[in-house]
Amino acid sequence: MREKFNQFMQGRYGYDDLNRFLSKVFFVALILSLIGTFAGGWIPGIAVVSRVLYWIALVCLAYCYFRMFSRNIYKRSEENNRFLQRTEGVRSFFRNKKNIMEQRKYYHIYTCPGCRQKIRIPKGKGKIEVRCPKCGKTFIKRS
Structure with missing residues (x-):
């Protein structure tokens, strides 16, 4: 059959x-x-x-x-x-959201206060000083 x-x-x-x-x-x-x-x-x-x-x-x-x-x-x-x-725009939007949600398991995602660039920091490192690769501004965050 x-x-x-x-x-x-x-x-x-x-x-x-x-x-x-x-x-x-x-x-x-x-x-x-x-x-x-x-x-x-x-x-x-x-x-x-x-x-x-x-x-x-x-x-x-x-x-x-x-x-x-x-x-x-x-x-x-x-x-x-x-x-x-x-439908590429809609599919890429949801693909990006899914990718961000998968990364949140191992990383914190912060936004630079100077240029709004998203920066990915590994979890479990304590308080660290983050330097933005785009504008060079430094700020302190918990990871």
Whole structure:
């Protein structure tokens, strides 16, 4: 069975970042639609919103499968590249925040009072005098 599926998928585009995003939108819209369906009796007007979210979920799912099973690899790749270019700012923002949070385990990150440059100091060194590499200003901080 697995071999038949692999044979079927040969020459088809497959799964990429845009499909991953579309599938997440699908699940969020579907869950919100289900919540709206069950809360329809308590909140007036939510039934219309629920139906709209349901249709958004179905369109996202259909487009995701269309892209995955498409044989036009060049066009699907171009769509994915456009998506990645348009979302680069948001993705880099969250990548930087994740990197800073990982570094906080081993380092303190201070801001220079002179030039606002971020300076990374290892934890556990006690009170130390920090010299900013950009402007040369020195200040004392606990590490």
